[in-house]
Amino acid sequence: MKVTFPHMGYMYVSLKGMLEYLGIDVVVPPACSKKTLTLGVKHSPEFACLPLKLNIGNFIEAKELGADTIMMAGGCGPCRFGYYAYVENEILKDLKVDYNLVVMEPPEKHIGELLGRIRKITGNRPWLQIIKALRFGFLKAKAVDEVEVLSFQIRPRELVRGSTDRALQKAINLIDEAKTTTELTIALERAKELMRVVPAERERPALRVALIGEIYTLLEPYANVNIERHLGQLGVEVDRSMMLSQWVNDHLFMGLVRNIPSSDRFKKVAAPYLNHFVGGHGLETVGSAVWYARQGYDGAIQVLPFTCMPEIVAQSILPKVSAEVDMPIMTLIMDEHSGEAGLITRLEAFIDLLKRKKEQKEALTS
Ligand code: SF4
Numbered sequence: 001m002k003v004t005f006p007h008m009g010y011m012y013v014s015l016k017g018m019l020e021y022l023g024i025d026v027v028v029p030p031a032c033s034k035k036t037l038t039l040g041v042k043h044s045p046e047f048a049c050l051p052l053k054l055n056i057g058n059f060i061e062a063k064e065l066g067a068d069t070i071m072m073a074g075g076c077g078p079c080r081f082g083y084y085a086y087v088e089n090e091i092l093k094d095l096k097v098d099y100n101l102v103v104m105e106p107p108e109k110h111i112g113e114l115l116g117r118i119r120k121i122t123g124n125r126p127w128l129q130i131i132k133a134l135r136f137g138f139l140k141a142k143a144v145d146e147v148e149v150l151s152f153q154i155r156p157r158e159l160v161r162g163s164t165d166r167a168l169q170k171a172i173n174l175i176d177e178a179k180t181t182t183e184l185t186i187a188l189e190r191a192k193e194l195m196r197v198v199p200a201e202r203e204r205p206a207l208r209v210a211l212i213g214e215i216y217t218l219l220e221p222y223a224n225v226n227i228e229r230h231l232g233q234l235g236v237e238v239d240r241s242m243m244l245s246q247w248v249n250d251h252l253f254m255g256l257v258r259n260i261p262s263s264d265r266f267k268k269v270a271a272p273y274l275n276h277f278v279g280g281h282g283l284e285t286v287g288s289a290v291w292y293a294r295q296g297y298d299g300a301i302q303v304l305p306f307t308c309m310p311e312i313v314a315q316s317i318l319p320k321v322s323a324e325v326d327m328p329i330m331t332l333i334m335d336e337h338s339g340e341a342g343l344i345t346r347l348e349a350f351i352d353l354l355k356r357k358k359e360q361k362e363a364l365t366s
Contacts, residue, residue, distance in 0.1 A: 002027050004067035006055040009219035010144045011244055013176045018137025022122045027067035029058040032222035041336050043091055050223055050305035050335055051216040055088055063097050074105035079279035079309050106251050114252055140175060141245040143188045147171040150195040155232025157200040167194045206237040207354050210292035212285050213303040214311045217334050218242050224303050225343045234351050241288040266291050273317050282310030286317050293325035299354045306335035
């Protein structure tokens with residue numbers, strides 16, 4: 001069995017770590033690229049959301065590298081995600097790109113359900129090994145998140161353009177290469193050191209902007225046209241409302257791990273703007289706008305794929321939130337036509353607006 005999975009940012013580090021810990025062969029698809037998207041767009045329904053198209057591209061490219069089994073997250077709720085894995089599998093079958101499909105449905109009541117599903121695909125390995133592998137994968141996700149957060153803080157203050165990105169890639173590779181928990185602890189320390197020595201003006205003030213919205217477009221740089229990098233290079237410190245370890249803990253571990261920020265903090269403050277689940281992360285998006293405004297952020301950018309139903313619901317509510325919490329919010333909709341130049345122009349205009357607003361506020365209070 002050679003397992004592959006869709007790309008979603010650095011998720012491959014964690015999933016590969018977990019599966020290899022269990023002795024399973026893994027084929028990581030090539031990083032998302034123009035070729036991935038072209039393949040996906042060619043073979044997917046036009047109205048499908050961008051993540052599905054990129055997933056299809058990933059799977060076709062992974063097949064060329066010898067993968068024979070897809071591991072895919074499942075889901076439920078009013079949006080299309082619950083059908084994704086099955087629709088993708090049907091598309092691949094039509095293309096004669098045959099795969100075994102393993103859908104990891106999130107547990108409904110207990111984390112044991114998830115462990116059972118993982119155990120099944122490993123040919124019933126001992127429970128202890130399954131638990132250790134799951135923990136290892138989670139620790140990798142946490143390590144990646146830690147260095148990513150460091151990159152958010154350093155990039156707007158770097159002295160040599162691009163040095164944060166280069167250090168981040170080396171740091172991620174170190175984490176990826178770790179094979180045991182002990183190796184991972186050492187790799188994380190070295191990774192953090194790599195980030196710490198990036199030449200930067202640490203005390204330089206920077207605007208703070210929150211990235212909120214749909215998980216895939218938030219986490220996958222190809223889908224969001226490298227928005228974090230562009231904002232950082234415009235001198236903006238970003239914070240992402242969704243980190244991989246947080247999502248895993250909330251949705252797969254049912255909040256079992258302590259000291260990991262939970263999306264509950266967003267849900268709690270979404271009312272009175274939105275009082276119920278609308279599928280995907282629509283509720284969290286509305287709540288996160290309120291939450292970040294209360295933390296004193298200068299602005300927020302909602303990122304979503306074209307036709308994403310839960311985020312369209314959130315988008316329709318955000319203007320009211322923005323007016324009442326007094327924080328500018330911009331929405332960026334991503335699809336196969338999104339281009340880097342257009343994105344940068346929009347970001348520059350938004351950042352100019354935030355700067356002026358901040359200067360006016362400071363002038364009034366000084
Ligand atoms: S959350 Fe949005 S992008 Fe994701 S599957 Fe649902 S509709 Fe598509």
